[in-house]
Amino acid sequence: AQTVTQSQPEMSVQEAETVTLSCTYDTSESDYYLFWYKQPPSRQMILVIRQEAYKQQNATENRFSVNFQKAAKSFSLKISDSQLGDAAMYFCAYRSFYGGSQGNLIFGKGTKLSVKP
Amino acid sequence: EPEVTQTPSHQVTQMGQEVILRCVPISNHLYFYWYRQILGQKVEFLVSFYNNEISEKSEIFDDQFSVERPDGSNFTLKIRSTKLEDSAMYFCASQGMVRAGNTIYFGEGSWLTVV
DSSP states (O other): OEEOOOOSSEEEEEEEEEEEOEEEOOOOOSSSSEEEEEOOTTTTEEEEEEEEEOOOOEEEETTEEEEEETTTTTTEEOOOOOGGGGGEEEEEEEEESSOOOTOOOOOOOEEEEEEOO | OOOOOESSEEEEOOOOOOOOEEOOOOOOEEEEEEEOOOOOEEEEEEEEEEEEEEEEOOTTOOOEEEOOOSSSSSSSESSSSOGGGGOOEEEEEEEESTTTSSSEEOOOOEEEEEE
């Protein structure tokens, strides 16, 4: 079974600085997707960024980028130029490319990010 | 931007009571899900629903739980005879296409407290 581990329960960053959130996962599959979701105080789960395992290029969405290391099964999220609105819980998630569980996202426990003004 | 909406945002219920959590998925979506998050723990998959039937469910989703899409817009999660350990945040989610990489949109969650 696949597992996702986020080893940093809490992180803090100064506004305008860069922070990296760590995520590792375990799987025997070769094709899969990885996601970072953000959960602000409003509680809604918002997709931040997505990475297809078959793509070597790291995904980027504006100030958010990932460092995807497939061999190491590592999927970290880098937030550049941190803003106060980035303060939230961040969840790393895994999803099989194939299989009957079409919606079965496997989540890590999350990292709570604080942004200091 | 379209949203998944959930009601209630917070419900307190007595142990043993039945609870219905309601969700309105995004209107043209076809796949619906329930996840839950016990305080301090991981978000866990409960069930997926497609074409008016359950397509997948986890071990958590036992006979105590049921889902229904009664009217083509609402998607409900019923918990019969609630237990203290059912206290959690319950997230509804929906997706338009079946491919695994397509975005799953989550609602804001319903916080259930069983006392």
